[in-house]
Amino acid sequence: MLVGRDGERTHVERLLRDASSGSSAALVVRGDAGIGKSALLDHAVAGAGDMRVLRGVGIESEAELAFGALHLLLYPHLDRLDVLPAPQAAALRGAFGLSDDTATPFLIGAATLTLLAELAAEKPLLCVVDDAQWLDRGSSDALLFAARRFQADPVVMLFAVRDTAVPFATPGIEELRLTRLSADAAAGLLDDRSPGLTAPMRARVLEEADGNPLAVLELGAARLAAQREGRAEPAHQVGPLPVTRRVQDAFRAQITGLPPASQAILLVAAADRLAGMDTVLRVARAVGADTADLEPAERAGLISVTDELTFRHPLVRAAAYQCATHHQRIAVHRAFAEALTTPDRRAWHLAAATTEPDEEVAAELERTALRAERRGGAMAVSAAYDRAGRLSVDPERKARRIAKAALAAYDAGKPDRAARLAVEVTSLTTDPAVIADMTLLRGQIEYERTSPEADAALAAQAARLVADSDPERAVVMLTEMLCAGRDAGALTSVTEGGRMLAGLDLRPGSRSRLAADALSSWGALLSGQPEAGPLRAVLEIGHLPGEDVMHRVVAGFSGLMLADDHATIAVMDTMVAETRATGALMWIPYAQEILAFAHALRGDFLTAQTCLAEAVALGTEFGLDMEVAVLRSVSVWLAAVTGDQTRCRALAAEVLPVLENRHAVGTAMTHWGLGLLDLAAGRYATAFDALHLVCTGPARYDFLIRAVPDLVEAAVRDGDPGRVTEHIEAFDHWAAHVDSPVATALSHRCHAMVEDSEKRYRAALDVPAGPFDEARTRLLYGEWLRRRRRRGEARTELTAALAGFARLGATTWEARAASELGERPVEPAVVNVLKDLTPQEVQVVRLAAAGLSNKEIGAQLFLSPRTIGHHLYRAYPKLGVTKRIELAQLGLG
Template identity: 60%
Template sequence: MLADAAAGISRSLVIRGEAGIGKSALVEYAAAAPGVRVVRGGGVESEAELAFGALHLLLYPYLDRLEGLPGPQSAALRAAFGQIEGPEANRFLVGAATLTLLAELAAETPTLVLIDDAQWLDRSSSDALLFAARRFHADPIAVIFAVRETVPPFMTPGLETLRLDGLPSAAATALLDERAPGLTVPGRTRVLTESAGNPLALIELGTARRDAERAGHADPVHEVGPLPVARRVQESFRTQIAGLPAGTRTLLLVAAADVGAGVDTILRVAGAFDLTAADLEPAEQAGLVALSTDRLTFRHPLIRAAAYQQASHHQRIMVHRRYADALTRPEHADRRAWHLAAATTEPDERVAAELEDTARRAQHRGGAMAVSAAYDRAGRLSVDPAQRARRLLLAARAAYDAGRPDRATRLAAEAAALTDDNGIAADATHIRAQVEYERTSPAADAALALTAAELVVDDDPVRAVFILTEAVCCARDAGRRDLLERAVGQLKSLDLPDDSPLLPHVAAQIAWADLLAGRCDPAVDAMAAQVREARTGTADYLHEVVAAFSGVLLADDASAAAVMDTAADRARAAGAVQWIPYIMEPLALAQLLGGAFLDAETSVAEGVSLGAELGMDTQVAVLRAVSVWTAAVAGHEDRSRALAADIGPLLTERHPVHAALVSWGLAIGDLSAGRFDPALELLDEICSGTVAYDFLLRSVPDHVEAAVRGARTERAAAHLPAFEQWARRGGAPQAAALLHRCHALLAASDDAAEEHYLAALRLHDGVYHRARTQLVFGEWLRRRRRRTEARTQLLAATTGFDRVGARLWADRARVELAALGKPQAAQHSDPIELLTPQELQVVRLAAAGHSNKEIGARLFLSPRTVGHHLYKAYPKLGVARRIELAQLVL
């Protein structure tokens, strides 16, 4: 790792194992590496509820560099550290700022970031550090997390892991003989067995056993019994602590109750118990703690745990109370609140109010999990049931925002059970609904959202709009017309002001029910108005996404993509990363259905990357359904079918709209390869299914072509009336062009067929669909021996398919050309197709004039990684300079 980092290849590693197994030894080994800057931090158990506490300690020596970060990142990090007042810090922007700051340090000299005891990092700090660690690629930096296995576990998806086991027998024996010589054979055997190769256990248990044997005492290892190794070692430490003077034990308890406290604070609290630094000397002589000018350090975290746990509950309460008395300065308000909470055993509104203030400060800093923990404890200490319910609801919302769905559901249910307030019950039910989208299905989300909306539909119609919008979207995803009609019924009953900006969106959501039931006439105008409204850029993310879906449903792909491009840019700039996977869904669909396959794959890649990181399994599968289609049209049939097999079962169970998209993608593979019968069977299922009037209605032209080319003309027009009604009423040129192609394929006379083909070509506004029409038109012309005209159409089709990377379609067109006696060799595709999705994003932004630093801030990459992507892209594109990109790409 260290060698790779020095060579400019970023690496991250998680070292996992039980207490005492040697994680810290490896961390110390890494820290001693020559020629690297070491940036070191770690988790502290007593500070796990302080938002960004660990990150602040890690980056504190480099805060003078914040001015050099992109503005939004700098502001987010300053807000997270409490340096500035202003808008609430965004946790994703804090992660991006961490990435940029560490990357800039690495640009100066190879850098090693060491995080020990990562299991005790506050959630905000761990999120920021993991966000950064996953995005280093071409920077001379290595990141190491040392993690003790705990319950719940510290999750590090996407990072390489090294699990440490016990020492092998020979090494364990050698270590024991070195550190605890003179053991009897039975004692030696017992220690080797009980320690299970754990180095700390070998040393501590071996030493204890040796001392007991020399003193003629009972066997301390045997007394501990069959406990886990860490517990055995902790019991050994507890025994050592129990032998210390009472004052020393109390002073160790004071130090253990707040590991982050400085020596001055520890001694001030100890003074309340008439203790001084002299009382610490026996613990120092025993090697349990070390004292420096400003810090007291336990030799091992298990010693701290033993010092805290050996005290009685009353003693702990007294120590926490003394800390609360000592921490009176404003900058200590959060630690004081938590000490008060630890010292309080029954409801106390004063303490609850202080914790609520802590929660608000944590919210301003962007620490969602710290917010949840503080509101949760404040709720437990609330005297008034209504206050308790309100605080627990706020804890539930923060837990959901932090990506802790189980905790969010539990707290939401508890809050709702404590009150008759419909607003609280509605919000609690809405949180549970949002959790169910990923946990169960969109249908479960819609059902709960409807229940939530019913509680506020009369008293708070604005809140009801947002909840019902979610219900409509999820009912559509699930193909549940019954739930959709219920949601629309509630939307119709809302009493909104005549000037409410939500009215166009409400009208469009009502219109969805008509369109998805096959009633185009009453739906189109309201949906088109919503799309126009969204293009002004004044809507919130939710309604922008919904408007983009309206555009896709109307075949207004350009408008849908424009709305989502704007929303994506805003979300990236604001760090609203949780919205990006949802934004990428309608964007990728609009690009896919418009024939921009490489753009669709780029959108999918960005959405999948962030969705997987955020635990959005359902949304990731929804996005990957687009890839089934793009892989099929590109001729990667094995990949297309493997991907369909992977995500198909989940989508069939949860998300029938995109399950049908998967089937459509497979049908495209069959159709483009000339396998008309299997394509027809798949398309029949789509066009006859429960979601046939969704954007899947746009599969009807493929159904017509498969039936006609497969000589099954009796089935060709089965679904055409619905498509024709939609195409004529929707008004999109692309829809009208596809309708003309269908009529051309089914025309009873040559004159009528040719008229429809030519009309379609006049209306097409995309390369792919134009090429599809040129292909079938060329085939039609060849069969009528109009060879020159056929060749013209087939050559144009081949060129178009090559241009968009539709290889199987291009091969089919070449077969037709060969039948004319004019075989054409396969053409090189557009060089842009050689780029990865990430490279394409970087190249396009560079071509638009953005610097590497600006591109990095926008895509959450380090500037050096941006440069690496450009370095790899240049030879693929055949350019040597950045200035050449604009002409090639834009």
């Protein structure tokens, strides 16, 4: 019976009821130890009715075992793996050591999602995980990944998380914090469970328990027993001793009151939760205990014994381990190492029993790390390599192992741990290759922490260390340097990186040589010299099968710089497809950033918004704060062109403090959006100021050079075209060398505005550009014709511009065209049928229209098939269709 938790109980009961109706829910219950989290989960299980229940628990001492908790949770249902998409089934088998398949964390998360959805398809599912803060990182990532993506499945996932010194983040999941009981509720609980306490003793318990229900129960029981037996009470604690400490002290007192053999068997059970009763008893016998020694602990209510031994509360387990002496723990771990045949668990018990460097044990842990690496458990990899390093005898082996621990920590999303280990490694070794890797790692961490420019500086240091000995590796480091320098607008870094790339001794004709040559031209292009270097070659490399994802990202940005939006989209679509197939989701935000830029500049605003929605969600989930701010800068631009002034300004206010003086490209994109917002509304002076920041800033020769025509329009409309002569010259120089239809069309438009030239307007319209740029040119040309009283011709151009803006959803520009016409014509015959759909609905219906099944779509988007069906059900009325087959007739590609 839960006391004093009426609101919390009602909330959980509602989630269970909703699940029976097909609604998904995930809830994190947070609070101090003993505050009632486990009791609330038990209440949920008791009220689950006909729901299928899965229960899991995290144990601090087992956090190094990759996917151990997830394996225990899903083990009874692994016979269903064959119904999962093949890559997901292989990922789970690899994660659980059932095959030699190499797994990625995100495929494991997707497989967890799909398997839970399969179970829920038969009957509603309740999944509860207690002490989730102690889950191994692989298990917690997989379960949270799944929990965030259930939408229309009858699934409830409940996580109990104890507040500890190390935060356990659960972004995107609802949280419920349990606070201390009210005075009346605590008193009622104490009187119900420990009746007969004297008034002074009752007051003392309530004071010490401070509303913590477990403390009320345990301290009350201890005081009542002492009172009945006439034992002396310990002195009243003065000062703020934490409630958890008081409760653990009470448990320790109960445990130390047991016979030594009973204490020993509790220590054995506490040292390895994965051990079955037969293993527990075998190890217990090795340290002088046996089955009969369980009885005193069971009689005291500390444990229950059925087919397995269960501690009454996680704090009992912790107390059983902590109150043992150091040599007792070592003896137990050594006994486990001798009793176990599972290599990973054996290795960790050996490590726990080893107090000084031991190369044999270190090598065992290194093999454990390699196995965890194949399974995709990055944090387990880091922990194993770290401990192996500490036990290494040879200093260089120690450095290399801790370096691998640092890299794995970064892959696991633990940048603070990674940075600390990386700095430590540089003090342990003189090996330039190891120091270079750690320097590059520190740079990648500083990209988010400090600025891209800090990343570029460290990447340059790393490259210099290996430029002569390993030029192929230096290409990777210099690619990081150029990309980070470009983002920061640090042209000296980009130029220096290009010079270093050109000087590397690489095999002629190799991919690395081609990439180095192409990248070396970035410095020239970003300095306003597009004629220097084979930049287009990197686009060709991006199309090669099996190309490194970093080269594809570079190819995508290069395509934007060359105004080759079609090539950019082709390269990045390939990359996104590959990352979905392999589960390398960490790259999707970066790929979708480039795709969003390209689609936005082409005028496909809906697709750009769809790309951004997924990228922002994943970037937020992965903690990529800088990348999310850059993605939102594109949203500022989109909000401007679609006429959402409130959202545009709100987003700009949100991202500029993050980006200014750190990320030049994102900052410029934001100001470009603000400038377009004012330009469309006729606020030309204000628009000029914002656009001038873009066109004179450090990113002015990036793809943001395409803001120059907007600056020219603002200057001309504001009556001072002479202010932009230099900008037009730079734009023409760029357009002539990139040889892009878009660049050519925009160059003609600039000259048409400044020269008041109909010939130039016609030339701009004769070159194929994106639909937004074409509509903008028609609007300007129509306005030019109208001022010359050529009303019929003006109406033709303005009507075409209006129809174009309407199709794209560029409402402010549409209003400007309508104002020029003086009346609003009939709606255009062709409209974007997807305009009323959410970004995720757009993704789903496009894939469905291509003929993919719900399961195939779910595998691509990492959603359950039922959620895919839910999106289709919501999309059909908006599209005016009733059947899946009709989607193919809508032309949704």
